[in-house]
Amino acid sequence: GTEAVGNRTRVKVVKNKVAPPFKQAEFDILYGEGISREGSLIDLGVDCGIVKKSGAWYTYESDQLGQGKENARTFLKDNPDLSDDIEKRIKEHMGIGPRVDAPADAPAAPTAASKRAESAAAAKRPAAVSIDS
Numbered sequence: 324g325t326e327a328v329g330n331r332t333r334v335k336v337v338k339n340k341v342a343p344p345f346k347q348a349e350f351d352i353l354y355g356e357g358i359s360r361e362g363s364l365i366d367l368g369v370d371c372g373i374v375k376k377s378g379a380w381y382t383y384e385s386d387q388l389g390q391g392k393e394n395a396r397t398f399l400k401d402n403p404d405l406s407d408d409i410e411k412r413i414k415e416h417m418g419i420g421p422r423v424d425a426p427a428d429a430p431a432a433p434t435a436a437s438k439r440a441e442s443a444a445a446a447k448r449p450a451a452v453s454i455d456s
Contacts, residue, residue: 365395383405
């Protein structure tokens with residue numbers, strides 16, 4: 324109830340070489356654990372519409388995660404398969420990583436980057452030259 328187990332922290336990235344600067348993020352830092360993976364899954368799941376929040380209750384598909392964020396976080400920590408499933412759905416929604424519905428044994432389609440790398444490698448290879456004397 325009244326015991327502090329962590330803090331909700333807002334950070335602002337001022338300088339970044341790989342992404343636009345001045346972006347902000349909020350996440351939970353738990354004492355003795357660090358950044359809460361489960362808390363971030365709940366936040367992102369709600370933002371993406373994957374986890375439903377109704378009043379204080381959090382629900383994923385037909386599973387009640389808990390009443391209040393702390394109970395939902397504990398439930399996800401105790402059920403790693405469910406939290407992995409939520410993470411996969413969030414990544415798919417955001418376009419990160421492989422799609423969930425793609426068969427694992429299907430050959431990957433060549434990406435634009437792999438096509439560019441292949442053509443650059445072909446351009447660097449010496450051409451076969453025959454000299455008649």
